[in-house]
Amino acid sequence: MTAATGARRHFALTENLIGYGTILLILGVLVAFLIAPVAVILVKAFRGPDGFTLEYFQLLFQNELHMEATVNSLALGLVTVLATTVIALPLALVNAKLEFPGKTLLTGLLLMPMVMPPFVGAIGIQRFFARRGVVNLFLMEFGLTDAPIEWLEGSRIFWAVALLEALHLYPILYLNLTSALANIDPSLDDVADTLGVSKWKRLKDITWPLARPGYFAGAIIVFIWAFTDLGTPLLVGYQQALPVRIFNMISDVNENPMGFALVVLVIVMTLVIFFVSKLALSGRKYEMMARGHVTNRVQKLNFVGALPCYLLLGFVILLAVTPHLSVALTSFSDNWFMTILPEHYTLEHYHQVLATELPMIGIKNSLLFSGLSTLVDLFLGVLVAYVIARKIVPFTGLLEGVTMMPLALPGIVLAFGYVVTFTGTPLDPFINPMTLLIIAYAIRRLPYMVRAATAGLMQTSRSLEEASMVFGASRFMTLRRITVPLIAANLVAGCLLCFAYAMLDVSDSLILAMKDQYYPLTKAIYALFLEQGSGELTASALGVLGMILLAICLLGASRVLGKKMGELFRS
Amino acid sequence: MEVVFERIVKKYGDVTAVGGVDLTIKSGALHFLLGPSGCGKTTMLRMLAGLEAPSSGRLLFNGKDVTNLPAAARGIGMVFQNYALWPHMTVRKNIEYGLTVQKMSSDQIRQRTDEALAITQLSRYGDRLPGQLSGGQQQRVALARAIAVRPTVLLLDEPLSNLDAQLRLEMRDNLSRIHKQLGITTVYVTHDQKEALSMGTDVSVFRAGQLIQTDPPRQLYHAPKSAFVARFVGETNLLTATYLGHKDGLHSVKTTIGAIDASRSMTSAKVGDPVTVSFRPEAVKLNLGGGDIASDNRLTLKLDHLTYLGESEQFQLMGQDGTLVRASVFNPPDHTLAVGDTVAAWVAAEDVLVLPTETDQPAST
Secondary structure, eight states, X not given: OHHHXXXXXXXXXHHHHHHHHHHHHHHHHHIIIIIHXXXXXXXXXXXXXXXXXXXXXXXXXXOHHHHHHHHHHHHHXXXXXXXXXXXXXXXXXXXXXXEOTTHHHHHHHTTGGGXXXXXXXXXXXXXXXXXXXXXXXXXXXXXXXXXXXXXXXXXXXXXXXXXXXXXXXXXXXXXHHHHHHHHXXXXXXXXXXXXXXXXXXXXXXXXXXXXXXXXXXXXXXHHHHHHHOOHHHHHHTOTTSHHHHHXXXXXXXXTOTHHHHHHHHHHHHHHHHHHHIIIIISOOOOOOOOOSOOOOOOEEOOTTTTHHHHHHHHHHHHHHHHHHHHHHHHHHEESOOSSSSOSEEOSHHHHHHHHSHHHHHHHHHHHHHHHHHHHHHHHHHHHHHHHHHTTOSSOHHHHHHHHHHHHHSOHHHHHHHHHHHHTTXXXXXXXXXXXXXXXXXXHHHHHHHHHHHHHHHHHSOHHHHHHHHHTTOOHHHHIIIIIHHHTHHHHHHHHHHHHHHHHTOOHHHHHHOOSGGGOOHHHHHHHHHXXXXXXXXXXXXXXXXXXHHHHHHHHHHHHHHGGGGGGGGOO | OOXXXXXXXXXXXXXXXXXXXXXXXXXXXXXXXXXXXXXXXHHHHHHHHTSSOOSEEEEEETTEEOTTOOGGGSOEEEEOTTOOOOTTSOHHHHHHHHHHHTTOOHHHHHHHHHHHHHHTTOGGGTXXXXXXXXXXXXXXXXXXXXXXXXXXXXXXXXXXXXXXXXXXXHHHHHHHHHHHHHOOEEEEEXXXXXXXXXXXXXXXXXXXTEXXXXXXXXXXXXXXXXXXXXXXXXXXXXXXXXXXXXXXXXXXXXXXXXXXXXXXXXXXXXXXXXXXXXXXXGGEEEOTTSSOOSOSOXXXXXXXXXXXXXXXXXXXXXXXXXXXXXXXXXXOOOOOOOTTOEEEEEEOGGGOEEEEOOOSOOOOO
């Protein structure tokens, strides 16, 4: 009896250790590094020297510049949504209704912007749209205009940012719309046919209302991203954007508490937009009534008939890669001045990357920080995914919700929160931001690792683990010898993704890396970009290297994960 | 190892998968848990294994309460329905796994593994990966893995359901042989009554979470205690009847096709009570050459349908009110009967059984 009791207690302990231990660990980490920073912001926004106060908000609303920036960013969000709709809707319709040679390749290329960091593209925009920039030269060369157009002056800069955001974000809307359209029962189209309904009326009255929920799911993501993105407006030089103003206020935020109010404003607006749209617009999921296998009716076009499609797709793809193409050209260019394309090419800037201190620091730091944060993600992610997927304890819904929170929180909010929460503590970013950067990278990428691990666990039959336990192995041993080896591929993919996106992280890196010896890659690019002279060129070379790294990692991950890649990016 | 289920209940929310089962599995038995899908038999097995905890009740191994003992501490071996072979390990490593947990010396491990491979006739396949084996071979690896650890109880969860008919028959013989050779208490879950009848020392029939009857195969077949068991194990004719009385050792009932005498009753019915009467198709005698047979319970029926199966011929006979009676004649002689002909049929009283009427509708699973 004693032996059995002992064994029972030992095993129950291990069971609970893994289950509750993981929950405590992950909640502890998330409370300290996700919830606490946001809470601190909220507290400081409402607390004055004499207690609760709304003074900061009053000052905020009276500050013209801040209010103008807020309106600008909201407008930016809205315009971006409209622009992405204009781009994505025709593409989605073409994808759903038409079939033509080369469709798979072209529609695949449409998704390229998802893997091209907008931050890097923003470097190219200046060169493209400067007074003597490529676009102006092109227009003047072909006689479309006499004087150079001031693309980046005054209010026009808004449109440059909006364009960059739209080009980066349209794939999200495109994917959402495509799946929404794919879910619409094609027999609905047949019914409309038999009733003699015109194509336009059909689109308006049948297709659109049914696709609407999927559309709004994507539109929310687009809006919130465009509204809160720091990297792009910063590099383009759009000072009157909300995220940029917040960025500029970070260094003296304790003397000027209005910054807190501004960030709270961002949080509140994000939440409001999120919930309102979830409730009112995308809440209704229409259940398709027909059951059984239905084939989608597509209209087949041959090479000639599909010409308009080629033009459309080609144009969008070209437009999407243009910023990055220009960065690539810049990085190889020698004395590119006043010509549409560079006249001379050189590898000098890549030499500079290797020779100059700042880029090398950036690379080294990013490799170190991203590597460590990926290890943290691996450890936490596997534990969390295992506890959730195998339902080791109750309350897994709560655990899952909290773990996914970083996806919903805008980058600047979290980074700002870290600065105000951890100044004066051992993690003070003003003194040594390394630990905080690693933690910030890890927290923000954790959802991807959890998703990758969960996907692997879903594919691995429970009975393989049950068999292990039946034959006497503890949960630890089962995890080690059975589960982890079987999901190793998914974990590798998750690591590649976490690593790649950590390498190209923008918000945390720009805001938290206060001292140049700790600059990660993105901040090094930013600093180089601001330098006079050839800084911009070295920054371009560095940016191109970053993109190549991202591409390699994503290719590796997609090799391993296959079609499941799309699941990692949903909201 | 004797296994006792004591008032075992398992509920999932509002659904009762197993509702209050008392069952004793004798040491060394090859004990079948038989029943249709969703009857709770797999749940019973998983509770035995320790993969599920009962909602209430006790589980005893040789008198010791193991109800809350984790699976890993129970010393059982299990063959899963989908085999659950670890795809990233060779056959040999799969078998060794349970042994390495027991911290044996590597010599002992090799010896036990070789034994298991020999018993299941897989000695040549030790270094293959599961993906390189056929279904039958995979099943044998799962079995080898389970017996290598010398378990106190061996659990088999529908081990033959993924195999084709020919292979199934082969494996049935293998399993019987191995059980006799090793003498391990074995609990075998299946929905196939032929497996249960041909291999089992004891068979427990389950339905909708309840244990209906436990008996050795012959008794189960000849003396089912309910219409459900009579129908589930083998085929039978079930007629609704009214109990007429008990005289001279015979129970008389009145059916819509005539009065029938039965030598046994599983009910305590009184005169006038509704009952069900059961007799197997092979017990129905037809004189296909014409003339009478000296036997009891003569029924005059019309021939409704004929099915010739080679080793037997199935006669579907119909009474005046449409009641169907099926007769199975083995080694059928040539005859001239045609659909519509009147046929005389007899059933011996020893082959007729009076059963309680089913008060609830049969589950439509």
